[in-house]
Amino acid sequence: MATNLENPEELNERERVALETLLKRLADDEFVLAERYTEWQVRAPSLESDLALANIAQDELGHARLWYDVLGDVGLEERELVYERDPADFRHSTLVELPFEEGNWADAILRSYLYDVAEEIRLEALVDSTHPKIADRVGKIQSEEEYHLEHAQNWLERLADEGESHERLQKALDRLFPHALTLFEPVDHDVEEDIVDLGLRDATLEEMGEEWLSIVVPYLESLGLEVPVDGRVDDEDDEFEFEVTEEMLPEERGRDGTHTDAWVDLYDEFTHTYSDLGRTETTRIMDKPE
Template sequence: MNEAAITDLITRLADDALIIAHRNSEWTGLGPMLEEDIAFSSIAQDKLGHAQALYNILHTNFGQPDPDTVAFTRNEAQFRCCHLVELPIGDYAFSLIRHFLHDAAEWVRYEALEQSTVVPLAQLARKIKGEIKYHLFHAKTWVVQLGAQGNEESHARMQSALNETFPLALGMFEPSEFDGELAAAGIYPGEGQVQQRWLELIAPVLEQATLRMPLVEGADLAASYGGRKGYHTVHLQPMLNEMAEVYRIDPAAEW
């Protein structure tokens, strides 16, 4: 099996988890209510753990550096995260819609990865899925609450956040040159199939939230691609600089 295909897949998953964890943690102390501060922090901690575990697979099984080195010393061109996770937290409506769209995709991915022929990845997927279940439950509850059971303003804010976020969300499924190979080897079904299942998962929730899915039959929405090839938004490198500010004082030191 082509090792590059597997490491590319795991790097994408890990980088998404690390960057979204970092972004979600930025709500600490700033949430619309204390309970949401706490929820976003819990979710961030889980996702940081997922990133670390995925980098650990790369370290243990594929000869890559340790998780700290991988996470804290690479530059943006070496990252394979999608654009969706890179954006600053913005308004709560954006962070919530991102949380919903992103975690629904994670759910679909890890559900598929449970069957992966890469054993350590399949084992980890089972563990991670148990946590994503609650992340998605949290996201769905709030999306429906603010979409359908709030007021006119909350509905409008949610709909416009959804409209703005959707092209970025489609960027999560940027096709990979390894898709065919990964599917044939029973490692991962490929981004096309994952995107299809994702649409099926989010559609009934958006309907329940009385929100209109921006992707309509026949319309061509430009997906925000490039992240999986190392081309990123202007937000990633400054975030990485901030993340590594202390670590880079002395990367050889123990912190």
């Protein structure tokens, strides 16, 4: 296990690639999801829910900035990581790039729940990271993510209790669940192993994915929803386990650089002002995070 991960000047190539890969998958998810959430401004079902989702979007943008900022230690600037970056280089899950179904609040809430449970699990796996800045920033993000998950669950239970809303939830689940599985897909198998071996994260993608399934499937089923995943009984432990097959995953997975057609439009939308104004650096209205 590496012991010098706090000093960017001492990172070897393996350590640097592992660090960049981990932070990009974390930050890209947060940034792209926040961009999608902003589409709901003044369109949510109530003023209260409108403000809540606006606050959540702001939180996610802040979290993305925290992770992108760590990459500044290895010479990567925010403009390179967002506004001047090749869209094919983004490594977010396709769950966060999909457009919302127009007017379907159930889509936004279910997506939030699926993502926030995964976020809770992966943040816990970073608590003891060997990179000090990662470990130091986890606590702040966790405290805000607790509210996000609570908000999603409260709305899910309300929507699941109504006939028409329940049907919308089921349709949204059928559409979103395969893409939610990509949250635990690798960017590169060897690099993902390095992330764990170096202690940057203390759980594998497979372990986190299994934990996620053990939480979201029973919960959603308790709301009367049918989750599109197979199950089996483990002969050794005699425990019920959920099994993800290759056929259940979408063709575009995000982590490997493949994206849906919706991604190009979204990328153009959040970069066009920067490009049209001929900017060469990003504008900051807040101090750099410590």
